[in-house]
Amino acid sequence: MIQTIILIVIYTITPAIIIYLTERNSIANRIGTVILAYCFGLVLGHIGLIPSASAFFHELMAANKKFTMQQLLLLQDQGLITASDILFFKIRKLQDLFMTITIPVAIPLLLFSLNIKDWFRMAGKTFLALVLGIAAVILIVGGGFFLFRGQVPDLWKVSGMLIGLYTGGTPNLASLKMMLGVNPETYILTHTYDTVIGVAYLFFLITIGKKIFRKYLNPYPRKDGYFEGSTASINGEYKGMLSREKLLPLLKALGITIIIFIVAGLLSLMVNENQVMIVVILTITTLSIFVSLIPQVNKIDKTFELGMYFILIFSMVVASMADIKQLVHISPALFFYITVSVFGTLLMHVFLSKIFKVDADTVMVSSTALICSPPFVPLVAGALNNKEVVVSGLTIGIIGYAVGNYLGVLLAYFLQGM
Numbered sequence: 001m002i003q004t005i006i007l008i009v010i011y012t013i014t015p016a017i018i019i020y021l022t023e024r025n026s027i028a029n030r031i032g033t034v035i036l037a038y039c040f041g042l043v044l045g046h047i048g049l050i051p052s053a054s055a056f057f058h059e060l061m062a063a064n065k066k067f068t069m070q071q072l073l074l075l076q077d078q079g080l081i082t083a084s085d086i087l088f089f090k091i092r093k094l095q096d097l098f099m100t101i102t103i104p105v106a107i108p109l110l111l112f113s114l115n116i117k118d119w120f121r122m123a124g125k126t127f128l129a130l131v132l133g134i135a136a137v138i139l140i141v142g143g144g145f146f147l148f149r150g151q152v153p154d155l156w157k158v159s160g161m162l163i164g165l166y167t168g169g170t171p172n173l174a175s176l177k178m179m180l181g182v183n184p185e186t187y188i189l190t191h192t193y194d195t196v197i198g199v200a201y202l203f204f205l206i207t208i209g210k211k212i213f214r215k216y217l218n219p220y221p222r223k224d225g226y227f228e229g230s231t232a233s234i235n236g237e238y239k240g241m242l243s244r245e246k247l248l249p250l251l252k253a254l255g256i257t258i259i260i261f262i263v264a265g266l267l268s269l270m271v272n273e274n275q276v277m278i279v280v281i282l283t284i285t286t287l288s289i290f291v292s293l294i295p296q297v298n299k300i301d302k303t304f305e306l307g308m309y310f311i312l313i314f315s316m317v318v319a320s321m322a323d324i325k326q327l328v329h330i331s332p333a334l335f336f337y338i339t340v341s342v343f344g345t346l347l348m349h350v351f352l353s354k355i356f357k358v359d360a361d362t363v364m365v366s367s368t369a370l371i372c373s374p375p376f377v378p379l380v381a382g383a384l385n386n387k388e389v390v391v392s393g394l395t396i397g398i399i400g401y402a403v404g405n406y407l408g409v410l411l412a413y414f415l416q417g418m
Helices: 002-024 026-031 033-044 055-063 069-077 083-112 116-148 155-167 170-180 184-216 244-268 273-292 303-321 324-329 332-356 360-371 374-384 387-416
Strands: none
Touching: 002 026, 002 033, 002 083, 002 303, 026 033, 033 184, 033 303, 033 374, 055 083, 055 184, 069 083, 083 244, 083 273, 083 303, 083 374, 083 387, 116 155, 116 332, 116 360, 116 387, 155 170, 155 184, 155 332, 155 360, 155 387, 170 184, 170 387, 184 303, 184 332, 184 360, 184 374, 244 273, 244 303, 273 387, 303 374, 332 360, 360 374, 360 387, 374 387
16 A cells, blocks of 8 residues: 555656756756656666566466456465565556546647647648558568568467557557467567567657658648747746646646546447547547637647646656566567567658658657557657647557557468468
């Protein structure tokens, strides 16, 4: 219980400390709030506050996450799991709750300040970025299958999972595990390696990657000549948020956000479990876009910054869940296959986008939406100092969720016959 309370405090307060550091320290400011949140999260996950689970319990979790405490205590009495496993389960549930809340709350706040009408001039490029991104995933994951065939058991199943994962997200990965009958050990390793490589991918993208790609690809066509050289920032203007003048309107915006969240939650009750994430994100995004068209809401100051605060919480939680120690059981071929799939897809996406003249910022958020899933789009948009691409990224991610399972199954059975 004490550890749970400590984690709640750390998850909610640390982003404020990170923001304070970036405002007071030039080095921290250059690193950025998002990267610092990931660093804090990774440290938090490996200092002993969050216990490790046994290999047997990891298999149980992969097979079924809907355990009751009575069932877990019975397994403990039978000597199958330990007290540390039970504490790990409780903390994992807390982390899942944070992720369930922070992203649905963050997305409306991030979208309220956007000028959605301006986005429609980029709709064609957004669709093109989506098509090129999916093509890159299929080419690289499919090509990697032939490169690593014979080195990874049931590689055709792993390939199907990766297609679903990198066109949709974790819900697609879990769905394809069940549809393709992937064994728990392979699923756990795939998920663990993807988490570690995904963090490296994001670090690359928001540090040196964005500079390289902006030189190689076309610039984003901002209005009034506003570009990356501007001193404006979409994730660093937190000063004054707690003043009465700013706080009361922000509380109103937060109230609207909660209403949107409740509506999305109620609608999600009408669909099966595999469709919940699609329905929730689609509903929240759609309602938020409509609400942003209301001038009284669109003009509320600091809504984007408040949304980014929730994103920083999400970043810490995700990073703290990455278990680096699982890599002692590394399967080199699987690890390198996933690495090639992630970074190979990014490079192929950039190459194709150069040919079809898609701008750098759209490419990077679309790649993020496909490789890492929609919740990470605002992180990259913040690093790019371009909030205009948030809607494009979320749109691509949502479509990816919808098509990921279909593409994953189709490619898996196609490769099985090869």
